Amino acid sequence: MQSNNKAILDAEGLISNLGGDVELFMEIMDEFLDDVIMRVGIIKKALETKNFSDLKGEGHTIKGLAGNMKAMIVSDIGEKIMSLSRAENIEEIEPLVPLLSTEIEKVKQLYDNWKKEQ
Helix, strand or coil: CCCCCCCCCCCHHHHHCCCCHHHHHHHHHHHHHHHHHHHHHHHHHHHHHHHHHHHHHHHHHHHHHHHCCCCHHHHHHHHHHHHHHHHHCHHHHCCCHHHHHHHHHHHHHHHHHHHCCC
């Protein structure tokens, strides 16, 4: 994976953190992608109902999950959603949701490309 993609997904860094266990990396990446995609759906519903508690919670969870998975751009967006939810700033949260989906898709594409190279 090219170094300019490390902000999207630092697979080598995560594998290193996992003691070089590639199978574990693949298992948790699959779970991570399923989980964050589900959480985007929760965020969309929370936006519709202006449920700032759920927005804050899901933003916080995505921030942590993505940070642990070395998907730093996704983590940063989660942090922004969390912070803006505290201020109940729906207007600034709304454009972050499609951006979050786009960045998750980039993570998935890099991961899929990584798997093909193995």
